Amino acid sequence: MATGRTHRPATRSRGIPEATVARLPLYLRALTALSERSVPTVSSEELAAAAGVNSAKLRKDFSYLGSYGTRGVGYDVEYLVYQISRELGLTQDWPVVIVGIGNLGAALANYGGFASRGFRVAALIDADPAMAGKPVAGIAVQHTDELESIITGNGVSIGVIATPAGAAQQVCDRLVAAGVTSILNFAPTVLSVPEGVDVRKVDLSIELQILAFHEQRKAGEGERVALPIEGGDLEPSPGGSRGTEGERVALPIEGGAQAGPMARAGQDTGAAAGGRQQGPDGDVPAVMPA
Amino acid sequence: MATGRTHRPATRSRGIPEATVARLPLYLRALTALSERSVPTVSSEELAAAAGVNSAKLRKDFSYLGSYGTRGVGYDVEYLVYQISRELGLTQDWPVVIVGIGNLGAALANYGGFASRGFRVAALIDADPAMAGKPVAGIAVQHTDELESIITGNGVSIGVIATPAGAAQQVCDRLVAAGVTSILNFAPTVLSVPEGVDVRKVDLSIELQILAFHEQRKAGEGERVALPIEGGDLEPSPGGSRGTEGERVALPIEGGAQAGPMARAGQDTGAAAGGRQQGPDGDVPAVMPA
C-alpha cells in the first residue's frame, strides 16, 4: 500500500524546496512576533536566531521567494510577513474539517491557533451517533453520514483525521472521494491515497521512540567511559551472527501468543545493553510526508 | 525539528542515520501487526509496502542494524521486532511526565498508545492549583511546585510540554535543570536548550500551513495554464518592492510571543521529504533513567 507519492515530477524546477516550505511557517511566526512589537526591520542574523536556524539557511530560503531584503539593512518585517503569508497561501481562507471528535479531536477543535492563520474549522465529524449535535468548541458535531455533503458543500480541501487507527483509511478514502486533497493524519497508520493528495502525519508514538533512541544512546555513552576507540566496538555483532542459526539469541518474546503491545523484551539483554554505538544526533522531521 | 544546535564534526561514523532511526518505529509498528497475526517471516518487499516505504530503503535501513534477514526467505518477524525494539531502547521502561494538562495535555494523558511501547506516564503536572489532585486518565495531577522532585524522584528523562507557548521555555528550563534530557514540545515556540538535550516539536499550525502551501499550488497549477511565465511576475520586483505598500495585508496573529530568544543554541525545523540535517551529538552526560 505504498502511500502516495513523495515527490513531484520535474515541475519542481521553479518551485520552492520542501525543506524551505517547512521552515516558512517558523519564520512567519517569528516575524509576527516582531511585528507585534512594531519592529520595522530585522537582519537575517536576528531573525535566524529567533527562528532557531542558521542565518545562511534563512537567507537562502528567502532567496527562493525573491529579493525582499535590503543590503546593509535587513528585511522589512511587515513586508516579509505578507510575502510569506502569500506564498503559503494564508491570505485566503481554508475551511477544514476534523473527523473523529474524541480526546484528541476535541482538543484540536478547541485549539485557538487553528483558526488564527487562515484556517477555519468548517465542521466536526464523528461516527458516534451520541455525539451528533453535541457542541464541541462551539460547533455542533455532525454525523459521518453527512461527511460528503459537508465537504462538497463547504468546498473543504483540507481534512484532519483523529479517529482510531482502524477507521483512518476508511475515513481517508471518503474524504478523498468527496474532494479533500490534503490530509493531516493523527492516527498511527500509513494512509494510502491516490496521486495528487498530500498526507502529513503526526505521530506521538514515533516521536517518543525517536527520543528514546537518543536517550538510550546518551546513557550508553556515559558508560563507555573507559572505552578507547569508538570505531569498532560493536557487540554481538551482526556479521558474526551470520551462518549459525543457533547463534540467534533466544527471543524473550513469548512465542506466538503475544498479542497486544509489543513484548517488552527482556530488559538489558546481556551484551546488548552495554555500549551502544553512538550515532549522529540531529533530527528528523516530526512529521513525514506521505 | 528537533534538536539541532551546534553541530559537530560528524565523525560519528558508527551510528545509525537519523533518517533510518525515524523510520524504525514505522517498521516496528508494521512488524508488530504481522506478529499479532502470527506471520513468521516477511520479505523486504512486503514489509516495505506495509510501512509505506521503498523496499531498497528498508533493506538498507536494516543493514545498519545488522544482517538479520535470510536471503531467499526474508526476515523473521519476531526476531526483527526484538532487534528494533532493542535498538530504539524500548526494551526498557521510560517514565515520562506531561506538563500542562489542558485540552491537549489531557488528550495525551488519555492516549493509550503512550504506554503501549515502553513509555509510562509517571506524572501529570499543571500550574493551575485547581487542577492539583484532580485525576486525569487515572492519574492525579500534581502542581508545578513538585516538578523537580517528581523528575528526580522518578528518574524521568523524557518530558512532554503541552503548556501555552508563553510558559514553554520556562517549563523547559525547569525540566532540564531537574534532569530531563529529551523533550517533546507541543507549544508553538522555539525552545532553547543546552547542548545534550534533545527537543522534538509537534506543531499543528505548521503542518497545516505546509498543507496549505501545496493546496494553493495545486489550485494554482490548474488555473495558471494561461499565465505566462511563473518566474518573476505577480510581484513587485525586488527593487521596486517598496512601491506596493498599500497591498500589504494585516494578518491575524497567533499567540506565542517570545521573549528574548537570545539562545545560543538554535533548533532546527524538521523538514519534510528529503534529507535531514545532521545534528550535533550530545556530549553532556545524560541522566540515567531508572
Add this chain to the structure above:
DNA sequence: CCATCTTTGTGCACGCGTTCACAAAGACAT
C-alpha cells in the same frame, strides 16, 4: 551434489539540503 529460483545486502550514482565564504548592493557619513 548441482541447478534454479528467491531475496537479501550493498556499491554506486544522483539529487537535495546545508553551510561557507565572499562579491556586490545599498545605507550612511564626509
Add this chain to the structure above:
DNA sequence: ATGTCTTTGTGAACGCGTGCACAAAGATGG
C-alpha cells in the same frame, strides 16, 4: 561624489539520503 561599513544574495563544496541494479547467499528441487 567618494569611501566605509553593513548585510544581503548566491556560487560552490560537501555530506546525507534515496533508489537502482546486481552479485551473492541461501532455499528448494531434482
